[in-house]
Amino acid sequence: MGPLRILILAALVYLGYRLIKANFSKSGGNEKKDDEPPRPGGAITDVLIEDPVCRKLIPKQQAYTLEADDGPHYFCSKECGDKFAADREESDQNPSSDQ
Numbered sequence: 182m183g184p185l186r187i188l189i190l191a192a193l194v195y196l197g198y199r200l201i202k203a204n205f206s207k208s209g210g211n212e213k214k215d216d217e218p219p220r221p222g223g224a225i226t227d228v229l230i231e232d233p234v235c236r237k238l239i240p241k242q243q244a245y246t247l248e249a250d251d252g253p254h255y256f257c258s259k260e261c262g263d264k265f266a267a268d269r270e271e272s273d274q275n276p277s278s279d280q
């Protein structure tokens with residue numbers, strides 16, 4: 182075992198290291214594509230819904246929610262929700278008395 186073998190070994194290791202490094206920097210350009218941040222919980226966070234009373238569009242998360250028999254309704258404010266509920270009760274109390 183002379184010092185020459187160690188030198189050759191060191192050269193091989195160095196060459197291998199350089200090859201690996203070259204491959205890494207070649208494929209390194211594509212890594213930016215995965216940059217999109219994952220949505221927390223994957224939930225619908227920014228859906229716009231229409232207020233049935235004033236026709237305003239509001240983000241669902243910030244909406245005032247009113248649970249009705251036929252499902253939840255969303256409003257821009259409690260006032261609109263109250264108005265909606267009041268209108269409903271009114272029409273419930275007068276079930277098409279015209280006919």
Ligand SMILES: [Zn+2]
Pocket residue numbers: 232234235236237256257258261
């Ligand atoms: Zn409203």
